[in-house]
Amino acid sequence: MNAAARLDATFAALADPTRRAILARLALGDATVGELGEPFAMSQPAISKHLRVLELAGLISRGRDAQRRPCHIEAAPLAEANAWLERYRRLWEARFDDLDRLLEEMKAAEKPARKPRARRKS
Amino acid sequence: MNAAARLDATFAALADPTRRAILARLALGDATVGELGEPFAMSQPAISKHLRVLELAGLISRGRDAQRRPCHIEAAPLAEANAWLERYRRLWEARFDDLDRLLEEMKAAEKPARKPRARRKS
């Protein structure tokens, strides 16, 4: 799987609240399928499907403990997703830069400028 | 739209290589629909659909310049996605911590330990 396909799978896996909650749970430590499904008003096969999506995305791995299949979070794909987002960080930090500059201006002028950052639907 | 639904929309929007490429282009500056579609072997309506997905996710906004509809990247949802990922940063950084520790051990023992970090399909 190339980098683009991995990002596809990772972001798609994260685009579901149940799966994000499962990852949040697994961040606290390994858990079985039953434990992972318990918080959700959802059938067991539905949970298994979510786990398969997470596994195919490389976000979890599964061990074996008798009948149980403990799940373990694998953070590497999250690191890749983070690296992708990283390239856009300046775009959202610029917002705060603007805010800082605006605050400076307000402090200097002692009169709230009310300049709403331009843009936004013309 | 609540935080979870926004994350759903954001991650889903990012789970497509065409849309990520469009965002990459827009990070360099605003562009029209035609300009955005030019690199892709895809019909114009397909591009419009991708742009609508990005717009619904709040990742772009659109202005107007005569017949043209210039698109502008909006990074705020990316910041939210980043904030979500941030909570898992220690999980993938731990990997490097382990590697560092392993390297320390190797250096101390002068004999490559070959301990493959345990876990992984039992």
Added chain:
DNA sequence: ACGATCCATAACCATACGGTTATCTAACTC
């Protein structure tokens, strides 16, 4: 006023997704 340009919308299609119920398998327990 007329055609060209830029883009959106509608209708359609195949496939994927998120859920269900029912059933099957593997391993433990007694």
Added chain:
DNA sequence: GAGTTAGATAACCGTATGGTTATGGATCGT
């Protein structure tokens, strides 16, 4: 060996997604 427990798998269903072609609408140029 019989029943029980933990999950996986199969078949199905409604809706969403990603693409297409065809058409429509707004604005520019002449």
